Amino acid sequence: MSGETRDTWQKPPFIANPVLRWSVYVGAILYFAWVGATLPIDWGRVAEGVGRAGRIFGGAFPPSFERSGLLIDGFLESLKIAILATTGGVLLSIPIAFMAARNVAPLPIYYLGRFVIIVARSFHPVIVAIIFVKAVGFGPFAGVLTLVVYSIGFVAKMLAERIEEIDFGQVEAMRAAGAPFLSTMVYAIFPQIMPRQIGLTIYQLDSNLRASAVVGIVGAGGIGATLANAFGRYDYDFALAITMVIVGVILISEGISGQIRKRIG
Amino acid sequence: MLKITDLVKRYGGGDPVLKNLDLTIEGESVVSIIGSSGAGKSTLLRCINRLVEPSSGSIELNGTELTRLRGRSLRAARRKIGMVFQGFNLVDRLTVMENVQSGRLGYISTWAAVMRRYPKEDIRRAYELMERVGIAHYANTRADQLSGGERQRVGVVRALMQNPEILLADEPTASLDPKTSEQIMGLLRDLAGELKLPVLINIHNVTEAKEYTDRIVGMRYGRIIFDDRPASLDKEAMDRIYSGSPHADRSEDLRQAS
Numbered sequence: 001m002s003g004e005t006r007d008t009w010q011k012p013p014f015i016a017n018p019v020l021r022w023s024v025y026v027g028a029i030l031y032f033a034w035v036g037a038t039l040p041i042d043w044g045r046v047a048e049g050v051g052r053a054g055r056i057f058g059g060a061f062p063p064s065f066e067r068s069g070l071l072i073d074g075f076l077e078s079l080k081i082a083i084l085a086t087t088g089g090v091l092l093s094i095p096i097a098f099m100a101a102r103n104v105a106p107l108p109i110y111y112l113g114r115f116v117i118i119v120a121r122s123f124h125p126v127i128v129a130i131i132f133v134k135a136v137g138f139g140p141f142a143g144v145l146t147l148v149v150y151s152i153g154f155v156a157k158m159l160a161e162r163i164e165e166i167d168f169g170q171v172e173a174m175r176a177a178g179a180p181f182l183s184t185m186v187y188a189i190f191p192q193i194m195p196r197q198i199g200l201t202i203y204q205l206d207s208n209l210r211a212s213a214v215v216g217i218v219g220a221g222g223i224g225a226t227l228a229n230a231f232g233r234y235d236y237d238f239a240l241a242i243t244m245v246i247v248g249v250i251l252i253s254e255g256i257s258g259q260i261r262k263r264i265g
Numbered sequence: 266m267l268k269i270t271d272l273v274k275r276y277g278g279g280d281p282v283l284k285n286l287d288l289t290i291e292g293e294s295v296v297s298i299i300g301s302s303g304a305g306k307s308t309l310l311r312c313i314n315r316l317v318e319p320s321s322g323s324i325e326l327n328g329t330e331l332t333r334l335r336g337r338s339l340r341a342a343r344r345k346i347g348m349v350f351q352g353f354n355l356v357d358r359l360t361v362m363e364n365v366q367s368g369r370l371g372y373i374s375t376w377a378a379v380m381r382r383y384p385k386e387d388i389r390r391a392y393e394l395m396e397r398v399g400i401a402h403y404a405n406t407r408a409d410q411l412s413g414g415e416r417q418r419v420g421v422v423r424a425l426m427q428n429p430e431i432l433l434a435d436e437p438t439a440s441l442d443p444k445t446s447e448q449i450m451g452l453l454r455d456l457a458g459e460l461k462l463p464v465l466i467n468i469h470n471v472t473e474a475k476e477y478t479d480r481i482v483g484m485r486y487g488r489i490i491f492d493d494r495p496a497s498l499d500k501e502a503m504d505r506i507y508s509g510s511p512h513a514d515r516s517e518d519l520r521q522a523s
Binding site for chain 1: 363368
């Protein structure tokens with residue numbers, strides 16, 4: 001290590017083994033080339049579609065608010081679906097989150113809790129909605145059930161992670177005082193997770209309102225159903241009006257929920 | 266009376282942290298346990314109220330064998346053992362009164378606890394104790410608004426609310442400044458006298474141990490190697506307790522074993 005001090009330095013490569021590194025790069029390029037070459041994209045049809053899209057947009061202007069009664073009804077239904085689903089979903093999420101938190105649940109219960117969350121998370125709400133529409137029929141009830149599942153997938157998971165981060169000393173103090181299990185949860189854990197719980201609930205309400213518009217399209221009620229009907233009847237001007245209102249309402253609800261969550265920090 | 270006989274605690278398959286330890290605490294004495302970090306002081310205290318499971322041996326408190334209790338009977342026994350923690354372990358977001366009453370959780374129903382319907386005599390007792398340690402005016406203040414010394418007073422009152430037969434204090438002053446630390450030690454000693462309560466204190470500060478306690482137990486790597494009045498703790502005894510390191514002790518044991 002004698003002599004001149006070195007004055008060049010290079011960041012070590014992302015993958016240390018050069019053979020592996022180059023095969024990853026070359027492999028990725030080859031795969032993309034192969035996908036581009038083999039995916040059946042019919043450019044003729046795309047061209048036709050562009051024309052059709054032009055007609056849709058042409059028919060959509062100016063947006064029509066003539067049937068605003070229908071629009072408002074649809075929206076109120078979406079709001080009801082979102083509120084009901086959030087309430088039910090969050091209430092169910094709390095016990096599931098406790099089950100899925102490694103530091104408070106015994107191992108078999110923990111696996112059960114994790115399993116419930118994984119199942120709730122593994123399907124997109126649209127797929128869940130299709131199943132519930134088949135199971136309980138068209139309408140808002142299917143929407144509520146769908147969003148309850150959707151809420152559990154998110155709220156229970158995030159809450160379980162929060163429970164795993166708590167200061168366990170407080171739990172220890174309650175145990176040392178001979179407190180029974182539920183009292184320990186209520187005194188040592190609830191106060192610690194409460195701010196996150198409220199923030200998650202508000203976020204989920206906002207998220208459910210958005211999702212309720214989507215699941216409505218497959219028949220689960222709300223503004224989404226109104227939108228799907230408008231498309232079905234080629235009422236593109238009404239559809240545009242609905243879309244604009246959806247965007248507006250979601251902007252507002254996101255603004256409000258963001259403000260509230262910032263306040264409770 | 267607390268009687269610990271042949272207590273062994275071993276984490277996993279390694280060397281035991283507590284090695285065939287015997288200790289008896291009688292009457293209302295204030296006993297301090299000193300020793301370097303890793304000597305097993307905290308483990309010893311936590312074995313008594315079973316926050317840590319002893320591997321073998323016996324711990325008897327006023328005739329009740331603690332090591333074999335489970336479920337309801339364990340909780341009933343824990344109610345009789347108050348504990349004060351180094352990090353206070355208060356529920357930050359609850360009021361001082363709720364924190365103090367959490368010492369009664371083993372006595373009241375979960376429903377009463379959730380609804381904060383505390384029995385009248387518990388509330389009276391809480392005010393008496395809070396008055397005694399000077400925090401009564403904080404009853405409605407959130408625990409995280411208090412200073413370290415005030416928080417530890419809440420911790421002490423919470424433990425006393427249990428109506429304990431013994432008080433364990435796991436380095437109760439290690440997170441406090443020197444002056445506050447002496448106040449808390451003085452408070453523990455005085456309360457022990459007033460309530461006729463034996464107190465067992467883990468402590469790093471030997472000067473405080475000598476000044477505030479009646480008896481000093483010196484631990485070194487899982488064994489008690491000193492147990493006498495504070496006056497007998499001389500330089501030679503201090504050296505025996507604090508010299509070397511847990512690692513050196515471990516290798517010494519290995520040499521003896523082989």
